[in-house]
Amino acid sequence: MKNSQLYKGSLNTIIMKLLEENGKMYGYEITQKVKAITQGELNITEGALYPALHKLEAEGLLDVEIEKVDNRMRKYYKLTEKGTTETVNRLAELEDFIRNMQSLVNPKLEF
């Protein structure tokens, strides 16, 4: 992941935001979506994506669905009710963080 230390803390929120917008998604689809939205600037590695997805699933924020696609099984992730509520909270926290960082980095810029 580009500038991994800066993005690391926001990975879970990024995943939850994508799932909120797209309903259900599978691992590869999430990596490609992030790449497309950021025009290739942000590339989520496999080593970071799956531990994050599994942690969110263990916390009860994500639910999974298994479907047969072509010659294999595909695992889809979607937000649970708790996950939907948590997404709103985490996005608000992330927006506050971005605003505060912006104030620190560029104090003259107003929102």
Add this chain to the structure above:
Amino acid sequence: MKLTAQQIEMINEALIAKGLIYDDIKLELIDHIATDIELENEQSNFEDAFFKVFSKWEKSLEKTSSFWLANLAPRIVIEKYSSLYKSLFKYSLLSVIVFSVLLTAITILNPEECVYNLLKLVFASVYSLSCLTIITSLFFIWKLKSKTIYGRFFQKNCSYLGFYFFIIYTFLNDHTHLYRHYHRASFFENFMDWFMPGFFFFVSVYLIMTAIVHFKIVKKYKLL
């Protein structure tokens, strides 16, 4: 171009060769790698795409070991194992502290001997039930053959079951006269008396929960 069943099987075998034997993790990786190969395939042949895509997984599939799992296993497995152990200790320690404080508080109130006898009966029943559930789960995990990381975690830690049995039954046998025992014990001794068997009990409860997750995954992922 969509991959054939034979090509999917090649991915499966390559993952097994790298030590990834757990179906729950493998299922997801097979789909990820296959989708990536299908897109790469549009520009090159299957073999080239196969090696190119697998090279992206080098770090996650690299064999390593950890404090929690001495055996060499792919990094992705070790990370999952470590998180399960951390949850096990977190859950067991928090639960046993609450449990021990509560039971020590009851002891301080100096209740009648019949209260201790009732507690002993409850503990003996709950411990026996948990041991029976563990043995039954071990049997069904062995019988179903499906391999998940939760099932393996359960099996591995049940090897300490003999020690667990020893601690619990020593505790119950030593406390034939619970009233007299606790009447003499200090607050700290009392707390530790509940803490030790309580800890192993909560470890067994956590292990039973991982066995339940294993059975749910086997059913949901249609691994039978």
